[in-house]
Amino acid sequence: xxxxxxxxxxxxxxxxxxxxxxxxxxxxxxxxxxxxxxxxxxxxxxxxxxxxxxxxxxxxxxxxxxxxxxxxxxxxxxxxxxxxxx
Amino acid sequence: xxxxxxxxxxxxxxxxxxxxxxxxxxxxxxxxxxxxxxxxxxxxxxxxxxxxxxxxxxxxxxxxxxxxxxxxxxxxxxxxxxxxxxxxxxxxxxxxxxxxxxxxxxxxxxxxxxxxxxxxxxxxxxxxxxxxxxxxxxxxxxxxxxxxxxxxxxxxxxxxxxxxxxx
Numbered sequence: 745x746x747x748x749x750x751x752x753x754x755x756x757x758x759x760x761x762x763x764x765x766x767x768x769x770x771x772x773x774x775x776x777x778x779x780x781x782x783x784x785x786x787x788x789x790x791x792x793x794x795x796x797x798x799x800x801x802x803x804x805x806x807x808x809x810x811x812x813x814x815x816x817x818x819x820x821x822x823x824x825x826x827x828x829x830x
Numbered sequence: 831x832x833x834x835x836x837x838x839x840x841x842x843x844x845x846x847x848x849x850x851x852x853x854x855x856x857x858x859x860x861x862x863x864x865x866x867x868x869x870x871x872x873x874x875x876x877x878x879x880x881x882x883x884x885x886x887x888x889x890x891x892x893x894x895x896x897x898x899x900x901x902x903x904x905x906x907x908x909x910x911x912x913x914x915x916x917x918x919x920x921x922x923x924x925x926x927x928x929x930x931x932x933x934x935x936x937x938x939x940x941x942x943x944x945x946x947x948x949x950x951x952x953x954x955x956x957x958x959x960x961x962x963x964x965x966x967x968x969x970x971x972x973x974x975x976x977x978x979x980x981x982x983x984x985x986x987x988x989x990x991x992x993x994x995x996x997x
Contacts, residue, residue: 753892753965754977799982803963805896808983822894822963828980829891829898829923829964830875830935830955 747815749780749802753825754793758784764823773802774811780823793825800825840910840918843902845895845964847926850874850933858920859938866916867940871947873955875935877928881978885971890927891934894963898923905957909939912953913946921954923964 746765756762766779781797801808802815803822815821842858852874859870877889906919920938928934937954941947958964959981966978 752894752963753980756892793977801983801985803894803897806900807897808985810985822897824894824897824963824983825965825977826980826982827961827963828959828966828978829893829962830959 747776747818748820749776750820750822752822753827754796755800755823755825757793758788758791771815772811773809773813773815776802776815776821777811796825797823840915841903841906841921842919843899843906843921845893845898845902845923845925847924850922850924850936852933852936855920855922855936855938859918859940867918867942869941869944869947871939871941871944871951873935873937873951874933875955877930877932877934879930881968884968886930886968887971888927888929888969889934890967890969891923891925892965892967893923893925895925897963901962902958905954905961908957909950909953913950914941917941917946917950919950919954921958923958923962925964927969 746767749764749766751758751762751764758764764780764783766776766783777797784791784797801824803809803824856872879886902921902923906921909919910917918940922936924934935955935958937951939947939950941950961983963983965980967975968978969975
C-alpha cells in the first residue's frame with residue numbers, strides 16, 4: 745500500500761497534483777526521504793530543487809517527524825522544505 | 831475552506847488567504863489586560879518591491895496551514911513563558927498572492943510594560959522565520975519567479991529537548 749506525500753513550497757512544482765504516491769511506503773522517515781530522492785531522479789530529473797529533499801523534513805498534521813520514526817502503509821505525510829515565512 | 835482562528839484566552843493566531851486588516855489587529859489587542867496593560871507593540875511585515883537587487887512585483891505564500899497555526903500558537907505561548915503570562919498576542923500570516931505593499935504578517939502584543947511587549951514582538955517574528963511551515967515565492971518584473979531560500983526545520987523527535995527555540 746502506498747504512502748502519499750503532500751508537497752509544499754518549491755516541491756509543489758514536482759507534480760501536477762502537489763503530491764507523490766510512493767509504493768511500498770513502510771519504513772523510517774529516513775527511508776522515505778531516500779525513496780523520494782530516487783523518485784525525483786527517476787520521474788523528474790529536470791527538477792532543479794531535488795537537493796532540497798535532504799534539507800527537508802516530513803510531517804503529519806500535528807508534528808514534524810524524527811528521522812527514525814517508522815511510517816506505516818497508507819499514511820499521508822507532508823514534505824516541508826526549508827521555510828521562509830514572515 | 832478558511833481555517834478557524836485558534837482563540838485561546840490570550841492568544842489569537844490565524845493563517846489566512848484573506849487580506850489582513852491592520853485595524854483589526856490593533857482592535858483585537860486594544861483593550862488587552864483590562865486596564866492593567868500599559869503597552870502595546872505591533873509588527874506588520876509587508877511585501878517589498880526589491881529583494882537581492884531584483885524588482886519584485888508580487889509574492890505568494892504557501893503554508894501547511896494546520897501545522898503553521900499550531901506552531902504560531904506555540905511561539906505565542908513561549909512569549910508568555912519568557913515574558914509573563916499576562917501577555918496577550920495576535921499573530922496572523924497570509925497565504926496566497928500578495929501585491930507589493932500588502933501585509934504578509936501581523937503581530938500584536940499587549941503587556942503591562944513596554945520592555946516585554948517589544949521583546950515578545952521581536953521574538954515572534956524571528957521565530958516565525960525559522961519555524962513556521964510557510965514558504966514564499968517571488969514574482970519579478972522580468973516575468974521570472976523563484977522560491978526564496980529558507981531555514982531548514984528542526985527535526986528532533988517529539989518530546990526530545992532542542993536548542994532550536996531558545997529566546
